Amino acid sequence: MDKLDAGIIDMLRLNARAGYGDIGDAVGLSASAVKRRVDRLVASGVIRSFTIQVDPAVDGMGTEAYVELFCRGNVAPHELKRILSAIPEVVDAGTVSGSADAVVHMRSRDIHSLEIALERLRTATNIDNTRSSIVLSRLIHRRYE
Amino acid sequence: MDKLDAGIIDMLRLNARAGYGDIGDAVGLSASAVKRRVDRLVASGVIRSFTIQVDPAVDGMGTEAYVELFCRGNVAPHELKRILSAIPEVVDAGTVSGSADAVVHMRSRDIHSLEIALERLRTATNIDNTRSSIVLSRLIHRRYE
DNA sequence: TGTGAAATGATGCCAAT
């Protein structure tokens, strides 16, 4: 991961379909050298995948919520992970510092299916209670991940 | 957005560098028909961009926080968007229901640069105060977006 | 790493549905 790799990654983040030649022009390498580096970045797991960002509204997944999770007693992170993995509406989650034990980002087709998913979460073992914030309007969506 | 478009989007989500011919084989179209549809999906904004998912740890962006934003008086969503857009550490944000005005997901290189970004957020015009939850361990990372 | 050749894929046009 040197400066050249970082440059290649920046280019691919902006346009994952950029040609090797174009990337090479930008970072100062030949097309084949860029290809070799990209292949290596993929093989080593630095580049997880090539994807697209789809408008969630069009995709029919326009309803979102941020949910704070409060657990009963001490719950191990891998236990939380097990619970959350079973709910497909959970797109992102992490244990956090502060009063809550975890923050969960949920995305669903509509309010109704979000409510059902929330109910599943709320009734899971060791979950004490939840505090939901329904997203009213999306402001930022920088998916560099 | 018919069934064919949905199939094309599914393929591109799995591999944004898939060839038009390969996509066509999967959904039952010729390469040129797939290209036309992809071009249209991009032009109409359904496909927002072609990107890569990078391992945040390797990328040196392993420190995250969820931040609740409380504003002074009524702040228009587009005003919040303007403020948040200026902070690159903000990867995701939305106005929400409940006591907070917005929830912001931030990602940074380390605690120190996260702190600096938080300070910039906290001192922005019309921001009353913030409530941060630093992510201790990432549980879920379903980045279909 | 770069160069150059061969294979592969992208792109635009046209006739047909």
Place this chain on the structure above:
DNA sequence: ATTGGCATCATTTCACA
């Protein structure tokens, strides 16, 4: 309005220096 096939052009990919 949208498709498949084809011709052309660009890019990827690989062997070798």
